[in-house]
Amino acid sequence: MNKSEYRMGIGTSSILMIFVVLCLTTLGVLSFASARNNLTLSQKRQTQVESYYAASAEAERILSQIDTILIETRKDTGNFAQNVYARLTKDGRFWVTEDLCVTFYVEINNVQLLQVIVSVEEPISAKRYTLLEHSVIISADAEWVPTDYYNLPVEEREHMQEDESEPIILLLD
Amino acid sequence: MIELVIVLLFFSLSMSIILQLFVAAYEKKIDNILCNTATIMAEDILERASASTLAIDDFFIEEGWMYEEGRYVQDAEIDGRAVRLTASGAREATTGGMLDNYLLTVQYGDREIITLPIVRYLPDGMLDDFLLSLTYRDRDINYLPIVWYRFVEVAQ
Numbered sequence: 001m002n003k004s005e006y007r008m009g010i011g012t013s014s015i016l017m018i019f020v021v022l023c024l025t026t027l028g029v030l031s032f033a034s035a036r037n038n039l040t041l042s043q044k045r046q047t048q049v050e051s052y053y054a055a056s057a058e059a060e061r062i063l064s065q066i067d068t069i070l071i072e073t074r075k076d077t078g079n080f081a082q083n084v085y086a087r088l089t090k091d092g093r094f095w096v097t098e099d100l101c102v103t104f105y106v107e108i109n110n111v112q113l114l115q116v117i118v119s120v121e122e123p124i125s126a127k128r129y130t131l132l133e134h135s136v137i138i139s140a141d142a143e144w145v146p147t148d149y150y151n152l153p154v155e156e157r158e159h160m161q162e163d164e165s166e167p168i169i170l171l172l173d
Numbered sequence: 174m175i176e177l178v179i180v181l182l183f184f185s186l187s188m189s190i191i192l193q194l195f196v197a198a199y200e201k202k203i204d205n206i207l208c209n210t211a212t213i214m215a216e217d218i219l220e221r222a223s224a225s226t227l228a229i230d231d232f233f234i235e236e237g238w239m240y241e242e243g244r245y246v247q248d249a250e251i252d253g254r255a256v257r258l259t260a261s262g263a264r265e266a267t268t269g270g271m272l273d274n275y276l277l278t279v280q281y282g283d284r285e286i287i288t289l290p291i292v293r294y295l296p297d298g299m300l301d302d303f304l305l306s307l308t309y310r311d312r313d314i315n316y317l318p319i320v321w322y323r324f325v326e327v328a329q
Binding site for chain 1: 180184187188190191194195197198199201202204205208209212215216219267268269270272287288289290291292293294296
């Protein structure tokens with residue numbers, strides 16, 4: 001009597017093992033790629049946070065410098081507003097308007113700036129300045145904005161913005 | 174018999190490579206957790222220290238940090254792993270007030286995960302205005318929901 005028996009050969013088990021190995025490899029590669037992408041994203045966020053707080057720290061140091069200038073200006077004789085304007089615009093770092101609003105920028109990264117606006121108080125006030133704004137703005141142009149740009153009269157800056165080669169600052173509010 | 178040995182060696186090699194792949198993925202995942210959590214932790218401490226009406230030194234003492242070798246130290250855990258937070262710096266007197274200048278670092282073993290500067294300027298006699306100014310700063314950090322309510326809490 002012939003009995004037909006089914007025997008699984010070594011070839012079948014090898015193919016099964018190859019299939020298992022392929023599945024595990026695919027899963028391993030996918031999990032590694034996912035973990036690597038998540039880490040890259042976290043590192044980018046960390047860099048952004050570090051840049052923001054470095055800029056914020058620099059802004060605080062600049063505020064202390066402005067305050068020192070304001071203290072010295074209060075001791076000056078003559079027109080206070082004119083003296084403030086003259087002292088603050090001397091080194092080209094600050095943009096001062098007629099109503100004594102002082103604006104300065106600190107670079108966060110190549111596309112973002114930290115914009116700080118303070119209002120200078122009259123000498124009769126105990127306060128020397130009031131912080132009006134401390135916000136992140138995005139420069140449409142990746143290039144760093146020249147310092148002198150902010151010291152130009154408004155009309156000239158608007159004229160410059162019409163030219164596409166000049167940087168355009170978008171204020172996010 | 175030789176074929177069987179070759180097959181077994183091939184599968185052993187494959188499995189060891191696959192295992193290394195999973196281990197590498199796990200290490201990346203741990204790095205990711207450390208990076209993310211340390212960043213949030215550092216931001217939280219920085220914002221609370223900046224918004225505090227206390228001097229930065231007093232803030233760390235009140236928060237239970239230990240003073241060791243000229244710096245404030247606190248041990249913490251991230252996902253069951255011990256990390257060390259350190260803060261060092263000083264308060265400088267300027268013409269118009271005080272400038273707090275500190276560095277906050279989160280370390281895992283010998284590795285620095287993140288370092289953030291805690292710098293705040295306190296003009297003389299302008300503490301109320303300083304606290305008011307914090308509400309302006311809130312607008313920049315609205316992507317940090319964890320520190321948001323604490324900011325508002327302190328500002329109020």
